[in-house]
Amino acid sequence: MASNNLAVLNALDTARTQYYHVTAIVIAGMGFFTDAYDLFCISTISKLLGRLYYYDPSTGKPGKLPVNVNNFVIGVALVGTLTGQLVFGWLGDKLGRKKVYGVTLILMVICAICSGLSFGASAKSVMFTLCFFRFWLGFGIGGDYPLSATIMSEYANKKTRGAFVAAVFAMQGVGIIFAGLVSMTLSRIFLAKFEGPAFHIDPVLSTEPEADFMWRIVLMLGALPALLTYYWRMKMPETGRYTALIGGNAKQAAADMGKVLEIEIQDEQDKVVQFKANNDYPLLSREFFDRHGLHLIGTATTWFLLDISFYSQNLAQKDIFPTLGLTSKATDVSAVREVFQTSKAMFIVALFGTFPGYWFTVFFIERIGRFYIQLIGFFMMSVFMLILGLKYDFLNTEEHKWYFALLYGLTFFFANFGPNSTTFVLPAELFPTRLRSTCHAISAASGKAGAMIGAFGVQSYTLNGERSKIKAAMIFLAFTNMLGFCCTFLVAETKGRSLEEISGEDGGQGGNETQMTGRSSTTAQQEDTWEGYN
Template identity: 60%
Template sequence: MANEVLNRLDTAKTQWYHFTAVVIAGMGFFTDAYDLFCISLVTKLLGRIYYTIPGSSTPGSLPPNVAAAVNGVAFCGTLAGQLFFGWLGDKMGRKCVYGITLMLMVLSSVASGLSFSSTPSTVMGTLCFFRFWLGFGIGGDYPLSATIMSEYANKKTRGGFIAAVFAMQGFGIVTGGIVTIIASAIFNAIHRAPAYEVDPTGSLPPEADFIWRIILIFGALPAVITYYWRMKMPETARYTALVAKNAQQAAADMAKVLQVKITQEPENTEQVRPNKDYGFFSREFFQKHGWHLVGTSVCWFLLDIAFYSQNLFQKDIFTAINWIPKAKTMSAMEEVFRIARAQTIIAFLGTVPGYWFTVFLIDKIGRFYIQIGGFLAMFVFMLGLAFPYHHWTEPGNHIGFLAMYAFTFFFANFGPNSTTFVVPAEIFPARLRSTCHGISAAAGKAGAIIGSFGFLYAAQNQNPALTDHGYPPGIGVRNSLFFLAACNFFGACFTLLVPDSKGKSLEEMSGENDDEDVEIETVPSKTAISV
């Protein structure tokens, strides 16, 4: 029966439940993106609130070590969560762990916004503590959401459905910008500070401390809404059949969600029992999937160095090309508004369209061509930004820079940012699928940590105003763009290690239906499947 269950999953028609699963799993990624990227919208405000020297005419900014911690600590938690929950998802089942990660995200989002204390250092320390645990919960969402969607979907549309789950990130990024725009506009209207207030005391009303807290706490809302529906989802039939080795329960669960009728008639049940239940550290695994894991991990690592550097430090790049004025020329409310508006425009123009191009084309073009094409396109556009960088910084030229910059985001998402999430959920065995996806994703977050901490140093651009605040001289935005272009080039090279799973079943890709690895055991049963 297990073979029959898997065949039915692979050939099942696209049904309403598939779209429901995308929304339920995707809202986790909506929350993930909102929580991870909204911090970049408020870091300059945090500097003004907690590090402006009383009586000074210069707005304060976060010290280098504090800025690095606030921006990067969630990625450290995410990396740990991906490894831990990825492993746990294979040991305890996907559904069992799914609710834990979501509740951890909810509680940590609220706690992050309630980081109160009497001194700036303790406020930042408390914020970093809760953002680490927020990242830990987010980390678990990566392997579990990808694995659950891959194990529910049929082989013809599987890539599109997994990519659709990940595409909810784009809406999370946009929503973060919109929430920040609305919050800053409301508080700016309440406190009518001049748009270009030089005096930081006059431009920083008491309400400013509420803005960043509201923005962070709002991230808990979508996770709360979807918690009930996540708990209603049954365990995936593939896990139940191949890992828990309970084909009858797998058939029953599939019948509930995929409109397959269960009839009772005397029949022997076939259960798939792999002769070689090899573990992760076995020779068999590394012979069959070792290079695959290297390919998925290194590609994700290189991609996230570039992708998270661009996302987290857009505000610094926009300031460097004079699209956003210097902090001392505008009020705190105006600065938050302008940063959020700029990042939202980029997300609308490049980020969101790129995600959905992948959703609609991944099962037609294939994962391999989308990934290698995206890496190479990002490489070209990064060079297009870097070589004439001084031209882009001249007054009146920022529109061209923004267009090129938006294209890098478009091809990141119509490219490796989506496919690196999809492929690890398709090519590894069911008993190790969540673990391997977690390892690949954790490699990506290691790249994000390098991107977030490294770009903070690199992008200083020998700016005296920044070094006055304790920042060491950096290599500059231009040279950092050259470095990110190199990351994309090598990402294209390592894509050659990753197989294309277009149109193939999960068992075909993982080798779980190979004759030499599988024996069919017959046990008595009265359950059969019919449609």
């Protein structure tokens, strides 16, 4: 039904890939780089916080964050992210993508800096201040999810849209790598000073004098990429789809997108009225449920189940590594060296497991399709996690620890060459323009609810590194991934079609058809997809 589209929408769907698309990927992607860095850098320094603020000389052991304090320090940003996703997602549909896009960055910059400046008269007050600012940091991060996905999907052409949106999300992998790299580099710099011949400390019970500066620097550096991106983000015009289909201004949409694509586009104001009339139904309506209800249930449940596993993996790494001998136990090393070893292990896992998975999705999403990549990812994650759980005692030995590391890394690879990427792409394509940002936000917020289970539940459960608990957690996560595999059948394949065709906004029945033919549409679109690459 693409022929019924406005000229400006057809121009966007058929545009050749050009410099502006790359620019949009970088601008939106830098937001996700910052998001990932801010969310995951806390794992590299949380043990240091315990050794700095909760050391009790009477115990004769290194300080450690109490379980409830650890949970809040690790998970409070996720609570903020969930809230921010819902608020900014709704505002993105009501006020426009661009108007609220810059607000998220400003909030991230301010709160990243303030997180590093968390002071107080006691350990409790420092942790409270830190958690307060990390909540609002997460609130800003949450806005980036629906807005970046929606903007990129509405700018992209239909043959490479999935790859472009996935490329934006792939910057999350770069952010995770830098979270480990920055902490590793800073701790190595401090160690060069602390371990010099003129400096002597108890390697176990004492904490290096300037270690308090290190964790603050790690957190504050998260403001830098967001700050550098703000100017370019504000120069981006509003998407043509929002201006035309929600704002009702076809002339402005044609002018903005014509300038971006460097072509002349005819404005068709009469068609705008028809489009708006065909799609004037609210989120909470029978018509929405008939058209898109199963899709929303599918995108929300799969993202929820995926994030239980994904965030449990990422946040619990610091507790699993010592049991495998990949890092030293806290009783054997100084505080900063513990940060160095943890960051190094996380960096290696991210570089060789997490990062490649994102980019495999970018390169293969238009060939294989979103649906099959998601199925493959969930299934392989289940297999590897089940093996890790059932064979944990065998793998958790000096002789076999690298096999564990390999299997553990493969779970990260298939999370990202799988549902961690596709759950971000699909909600940006399945829903109509006037509700796209809101529906993406609902799906993403559902994911963060799963992440909170991972942070407050699974990660807390494995906090002490007990073998039996880690085994049980791995088996539980394998089960949640199989549920995600099953729920994937509620979503539809979207590759090779325009957003209006998928959603039925062009007057067709896309919303109804895809619920039943989503899987078979992979074959139907194969020829067009390959042409996009040739």
